[in-house]
Amino acid sequence: MGMTITEKIIARHAGTKIVKPGDLVMARVDIALGNDVTLPIALDEFEKTGAKEVFDKERVVFVLDHFTPSNNVQTAQQCLKIRRFAEKYGLIHVYDGGRAGIEHVLLPEMGMVLPGYLVIGADSHTCTYGALGAFSTGIGSTELASAMALGEIWLKVPETIKIEYHGRLGEWITGKDLILYTIGKIGVDGALYKAIEFGGEVIHQLSIDSRFAMCNMAIEAGAKNGIIEADEITLEYVEKVNLQNKEVQILESDVDASYSAILEFDCTLIAPQVAFPHSPGNVKSINEIETITIDQVVIGSCTNGRMEDLRIAARILKGKKVSNNLRLLIFPATPHIYQKAIAEGILDIFLEAGGTICPPRCGPCFGGSMGLLAEGERCVSTTNRNFVGRMGHIKSEVYLSSPAVAAASAVLGRLAHPEEVVSKGAK
């Protein structure tokens, strides 16, 4: 019996030839990641292990992206604790201040995650890196502490669901629409404990940015990881970022690999998708919704703060104005993306339209800072969760969409199809 790509990566890191779903293994980790939400607890736990140093200074990565620049004294204290720890243990990969960006966009961009890697991170959206053909999954603070000390982690080999996407994508349809569509179909626990392997001709024509958006939200279907086999598009991306020429392992699922389910979706008729409150699984096609007026639009996050996202939003917002009394917040995901967006004139377009350009951080996505919602307010957001109170008041509402829908909605002040703002075929 063959193995899936997920099984192969886990087997290699467990130092064994064959694993099968249900096996419990100790696996070596290539990268252990923490952020300013999960690290404060992890660092206390690390000290309790009695470890004198982290397992490998090149492989432990800290990103202060949730609560910086600090919005109150408590978060400032929390960040200070992380900085002191990093100094004490001589860590190299600490991204703070002007070097910080949103972790799951920053790490690939810096060539720190490559195909075939096994990455664990104390952040649920660590599953993003599956877009590069890596195995990556989220863990909690105590596990991060243990992995920082041991350089390994116990994993239960997951069963894999294969989802194949066929047909041709319509205009404005991106990875975000495909993943929302998928979660709408399989549910928020549709892949509980499992790996999702995304495949089919549509996936292998998608940009790397769209693939990141898809794998990013695998967790929203309950998955342990989302993964896409590396292809030419992946390798072209990797060549640009892998400046240190680290070893890359291109792995593929065997033809006789075993899957717990194989699903096939015809994408030709998929319209822009929106997840209504209060679940990423409460998904509707934009063509079948009533009028939803909105107060705020957020474009950014580890799902959709990349160049492709900003370019699409700019294409819609060019020469337009944001609707009266609506706040448009844009978070380019990393300093590099921020600079590139300046160079391409994209930030000018947003400013002309009446948007606010925010720092490369998580912002209001998790209810942290910069753009929380008041009672009764509604927000269209390119982020990944719309749980009760996620972005502020318990009686506020978040509608998840692609950057195209978010930008069009910002112009019209209500949930809108991009075609309502930009005529068909116009570039």
Add this chain to the structure above:
Amino acid sequence: MKGKAWKLGDNIDTDVIIPGKYLNISDPKELGKHCMEGIDKEFSQKIAPGDILVAGENFGCGSSREHAPIAIQAAGISCVIAKTFARIFYRNSINISLPIIECPKAVEKIEEKDLLEVDFGRGKISDIRKGEEYDFLPFPSFLEEIIQDGGLINYTRKKLKERVH
């Protein structure tokens, strides 16, 4: 352990267990005060020490925040019974030694405020009001080792010592 049942629905997410605005707190007591605030602002005050949460599918879905099981534990909850758990929440609970049980049958039968008793040794949940018992499976032996060691940190300390020798 013995306590009153608090029934919850499916897909209870980490944001309602402990909202994002409290993630700059790491003191368990403080976190406990805000436990389940996304569902009921007074929830933590209603809990008596030892009470048991009884939830549906996918309990603890969403973020990786360990603050969620910590808040539940600090609020005085002795055990969480659910049909299924989200995987990060499941791991986090084991690591901080918050007892969790997957038992769909018990969840179907138990009603709000029923007095429950859980016996991990025998793998049984008793609904004292109803006079019924439900069996659940023990943890895999590998996880049992972590639990026996008193949580993941003790297990890690043991592993580090083994490496030195």
